[in-house]
Amino acid sequence: MLQTVATRVKSAPPVVVVLVLYALSRLVSSAWLGGLFALATSQGWEFASRRSDPSFASFSGSWDASFYRTIAQQGYPTELPLDEQGEVAVNPWAFLPVFPAVVRFVATVLGVDLAGNAFFAIGLVVATIAGGGAAVLLHRIVTETVGAPNAMWAVALFCFGPTAFVLQVAYAESLMLMLVFAALLMMIRRRYLLMLPFAVVAAFTRPGVLALALGLAVTGIVRLVREREGFRRRERAALVVTGLVVAAAGLAWPVIADAVTGRPGAYVDTELSWWVGFVGRQHFVPLTPWFVMATTFLGVAGAVLVLAVLALAVRFFAKRSTRALGVEVWSYSAAYVLYLVAVFLPQQSLPRLLMPVAPLLGHPAIAASPRLRRSLLAAGVTLQPVAVVLLWFVGYP
Numbered sequence: 088m089l090q091t092v093a094t095r096v097k098s099a100p101p102v103v104v105v106l107v108l109y110a111l112s113r114l115v116s117s118a119w120l121g122g123l124f125a126l127a128t129s130q131g132w133e134f135a136s137r138r139s140d141p142s143f144a145s146f147s148g149s150w151d152a153s154f155y156r157t158i159a160q161q162g163y164p165t166e167l168p169l170d171e172q173g174e175v176a177v178n179p180w181a182f183l184p185v186f187p188a189v190v191r192f193v194a195t196v197l198g199v200d201l202a203g204n205a206f207f208a209i210g211l212v213v214a215t216i217a218g219g220g221a222a223v224l225l226h227r228i229v230t231e232t233v234g235a236p237n238a239m240w241a242v243a244l245f246c247f248g249p250t251a252f253v254l255q256v257a258y259a260e261s262l263m264l265m266l267v268f269a270a271l272l273m274m275i276r277r278r279y280l281l282m283l284p285f286a287v288v289a290a291f292t293r294p295g296v297l298a299l300a301l302g303l304a305v306t307g308i309v310r311l312v313r314e315r316e317g318f319r320r321r322e323r324a325a326l327v328v329t330g331l332v333v334a335a336a337g338l339a340w341p342v343i344a345d346a347v348t349g350r351p352g353a354y355v356d357t358e359l360s361w362w363v364g365f366v367g368r369q370h371f372v373p374l375t376p377w378f379v380m381a382t383t384f385l386g387v388a389g390a391v392l393v394l395a396v397l398a399l400a401v402r403f404f405a406k407r408s409t410r411a412l413g414v415e416v417w418s419y420s421a422a423y424v425l426y427l428v429a430v431f432l433p434q435q436s437l438p439r440l441l442m443p444v445a446p447l448l449g450h451p452a453i454a455a456s457p458r459l460r461r462s463l464l465a466a467g468v469t470l471q472p473v474a475v476v477l478l479w480f481v482g483y484p
Contacts, residue, residue: 101226105242108242108246112246113218116255119475120255122472123476148207148258149479151258155206159194163347164180165347167350170360175356181360183259183290183292185259186213186258193212211255214256214258221268225268227272231276234454240460244448245445247464267299268446270285274303275416279328280325282299286333295423298426305421305422306418307327310414341353408450412451
């Protein structure tokens with residue numbers, strides 16, 4: 088019987104296999120989330136989100152999802168809230184509008200009021216569907232760069248990873264991943280103008296789309312050096328136009344926030360309000376957040392640790408085996424890591440914010456080692472409940 092099932096799986100279209108794999112991964116994540124939710128409610132544990140109306144839907148939509156719900160219900164404030172010191176306090180401007188707009192649209196079509204836990208329930212469904220789309224697109228990306236065997240394992244590691252539960256909570260991650268992977272696939276296929284609808288929408292879904300623009304720039308330079316005459320003028324123009332539009336879209340939200348609130352630096356000040364609990368009130372300087380975080384808790388040793396991590400990252404991206412993933416995947420992934428180093432304060436959100444570099448899971452070193460593949464898969468499944476406990480009952484996701 089098992090042999091019959093295996094034969095049918097091998098003969099099935101890859102997209103079907105990917106979706107079945109994704110569905111199985113959602114059962115695993117749902118089991119971890121649902122089991123821990125049931126245990127917590129039966130034992131009277133207090134959720135880190137401190138919800139007064141706990142349900143599985145609201146449990147799956149803790150923390151950031153509350154801001155998305157506020158945006159869906161009320162929009163963005165025209166006046167920024169201030170704390171006791173007169174500094175900008177946390178507010179919805181840190182979150183982009185596409186995900187709550189999609190949830191609101193679905194609710195309108197269904198005739199559902201977004202009051203109560205309805206937003207979280209619909210958001211869970213929207214995120215889960217988008218996660219499936221992201222898995223299918225990830226499979227195509229890896230297949231077209233390093234081959235089908237690597238691709239299926241990349242999807243498995245992506246779907247069963249330590250933070251894979253994020254693909255089915257009321258966050259914008261899975262929708263952003265689907266859009267970015269679609270844009271990256273168009274880049275790999277050299278259909279640069281077709282990147283635009285995906286990349287521009289992604290720019291208003293989650294931050295990080297500037298990495299696509301930088302990846303395009305690096306891709307263009309590499310093609311120009313390698314191909315010269317083969318890199319046609321029309322393609323060059325399409326790449327340049329796409330890169331400029333994507334960069335503009337990636338930089339647009341702070342401008343919009345400033346214009347609507349009438350306060351210069353509204354978006355940056357809003358983002359910095361989340362830093363206060365970790366490193367106190369800070370002024371933003373690009374490329375310094377990791378050093379600020381590390382030195383706050385570890386002093387000089389922290390700075391040395393950051394330098395060591397960055398050196399390892401540079402070494403990884405410099406390896407020939409990493410470059411074998413293709414200039415598009417290599418340049419985008421390196422640009423995205425650079426983006427995180429440049430603007431993000433590293434804390435418990437870092438693992439889920441690294442999910443956009445999932446195409447790196449097609450790395451030849453992973454495909455070449457069955458033991459490494461199995462170990463990574465087992466670690467992902469095992470660490471999911473640990474992550475849920477830490478993020479839902481100790482910190483936040």
